[in-house]
Amino acid sequence: MTDDLIIGGVTIKRGERKRVLLDVAKLYDFTDMNIPIEVIRGKKDGPILFISGAVHGDEINGVEIVRQILSKKALKSIKGTLIAIPIVNVFGFNTKSRYLPDRRDLNRSFPGSSNGSLTAQLAHTFLTEVIQKCTHGIDFHCAAINRINLPQIRAYLDDQVTKDMAEAFRVPVVLHSELRDGSLREATRELGIPTLLFEGGEALRFNGKVIKSGVQGAISVMREIGMLNPAKNKPTQKEVFIARSSHWLRAPHSGILSAKKKIGQRVKKGQVLGIVGDPFGIEKYEIVAKRTGIIIGAATLPLLNRGDAAFHIATFEDAATVEEHVDLYDEKLEKN
Numbered sequence: 001m002t003d004d005l006i007i008g009g010v011t012i013k014r015g016e017r018k019r020v021l022l023d024v025a026k027l028y029d030f031t032d033m034n035i036p037i038e039v040i041r042g043k044k045d046g047p048i049l050f051i052s053g054a055v056h057g058d059e060i061n062g063v064e065i066v067r068q069i070l071s072k073k074a075l076k077s078i079k080g081t082l083i084a085i086p087i088v089n090v091f092g093f094n095t096k097s098r099y100l101p102d103r104r105d106l107n108r109s110f111p112g113s114s115n116g117s118l119t120a121q122l123a124h125t126f127l128t129e130v131i132q133k134c135t136h137g138i139d140f141h142c143a144a145i146n147r148i149n150l151p152q153i154r155a156y157l158d159d160q161v162t163k164d165m166a167e168a169f170r171v172p173v174v175l176h177s178e179l180r181d182g183s184l185r186e187a188t189r190e191l192g193i194p195t196l197l198f199e200g201g202e203a204l205r206f207n208g209k210v211i212k213s214g215v216q217g218a219i220s221v222m223r224e225i226g227m228l229n230p231a232k233n234k235p236t237q238k239e240v241f242i243a244r245s246s247h248w249l250r251a252p253h254s255g256i257l258s259a260k261k262k263i264g265q266r267v268k269k270g271q272v273l274g275i276v277g278d279p280f281g282i283e284k285y286e287i288v289a290k291r292t293g294i295i296i297g298a299a300t301l302p303l304l305n306r307g308d309a310a311f312h313i314a315t316f317e318d319a320a321t322v323e324e325h326v327d328l329y330d331e332k333l334e335k336n
Contacts (some may be wrong), residue, residue: 005048005081007037007129012081015043022129024090024122033091035126038070038084046080047135047225051218053085055107055139055184057092057099058203062140065198065214072219080227083130089122096204098144108182111190127187136165136225137188137195138218142210143202146301147309150263150294150326151200151213156185157242162194167240168224169196169217172325173296175243175314196221202300209333216336239329241322243314246296251276251304253285258302261311263295264330266323273311276304287311292319294326 005012008022021034051069053062066086069075075082087093091100099105104119112123131137143149154177155166166174177197179186188195198217200210222228251257255276261267267289277284287310297312304310316322 005039005041005133007039007083007133012039012041014041016041022125024125025118035085035090036087037130040070040075040078040082040084042078042080042227044079046078046227048081048083048133049136049138049222049225049227050083050085050130050134051138051140052088052184053140054087054089054093056105056141056144056203057087057089057095057097058145059098059140059142060093060204061142061201061207061210061214062198063087063093064206064211065140065218068211068215069218072215074219074228077229078222078227080135082222082227083134085126085130088126091118091122098203105182107184108180110182110184110187131184131188131193132191134193136221137184137193138165138198138221139184139195140198140214142200142207143297145203146299148202148263148298148300149199149312150296151198151210151329152296152314153217154197154199155195156189159189159194162196165194165196165221165224168221169198170220170240171198171213171217172239172241172322172329173243173294173314174240175246175296199297209330212333212336213329239325241316241318241325243293243296243316246293246312246314247290248297248309249273249287249290249311249313251285251306251308251310252287253283254304254306255283255285256302257287257299257304257310259298259310261295263298264323264326265295266293266319267295267311267313268292276310289313291315294319294322 020037152173201207293313293315
């Protein structure tokens with residue numbers, strides 16, 4: 001760990017806690033647009049972890065997760081450096097939009113370019129000023145508009161360090177996810193930075209249990225990689241289940257969805273998960289499970305066009321056990 005860390009021209013020394021406004025662009029009226037960043041540096045050597053929210057501007061659960069992590073007293077004894085970015089896509093966040101003003105998706109635009117589109121420039125600035133200075137990362141997301149996701153980790157599990165981090169996060173469902181072109185995870189993989197993507201909840205809504213899940217998971221990862229002291233009561237069993245595949249079930253016909261199952265529940269092959277019908281309830285089209293698994297994502301808007309995503313199913317060796325642990329995990333979040 002270097003004695004001086006420089007982000008956006010601001011120097012943060014060992015033992016310091018500073019806020020940085022990383023300049024990315026100006027609005028039409030020449031008002032500055034900045035990415036707000038808080039850096040906490042311990043006096044002792046350790047990893048440099050970034051935690052980021054709102055790469056998609058309407059995914060606000062991550063903003064609250066980062067806010068709550070920054071309030072933890074445990075950070076006073078941190079080893080290494082925490083770089084917290086609650087809002088990466090400041091343009092989308094301020095307009096309640098997933099995208100930037102040029103209608104591009106930031107999470108498909110990395111590594112970006114200093115001379116490209118607005119989105120490409122923001123991606124380039126964020127990557128060079130922040131990400132390239134890190135050793136580990138956690139990126140917080142939620143479902144797209146009109147969908148909801150079960151709290152879950154998506155990660156490239158063929159990398160052992162990333163897998164260890166994913167298991168340490170301790171959500172029951174971990175999905176092995178290949179890297180997507182232009183994604184932040186792909187960019188960090190190219191840089192050799194093990195990174196987790198946390199999914200949970202829905203766009204433009206806070207979900208208390210999802211937020212609690214994200215905060216607890218991130219703190220647990222910080223303990224795993226040596227940034228924080230181990231927990232006094234360390235769990236003996238990880239209770240984490242890895243899915244190597246998942247698939248979406250889509251509406252077979254346009255209409256109104258009547259869901260029979262919800263996220264976190266087990267479904268069996270051939271089971272009816274929902275019915276799409278007309279406004280009179282006469283014509284009905286069933287959405288049937290193709291394989292046994294767990295619902296990890298679902299549509300929240302019941303008005304579907306043919307081909308719209310309705311249920312996201314992850315497959316496991318023992319789906320019944322996964323469902324049981326998802327229920328237990330949910331109950332723990334309620335109590336804590």
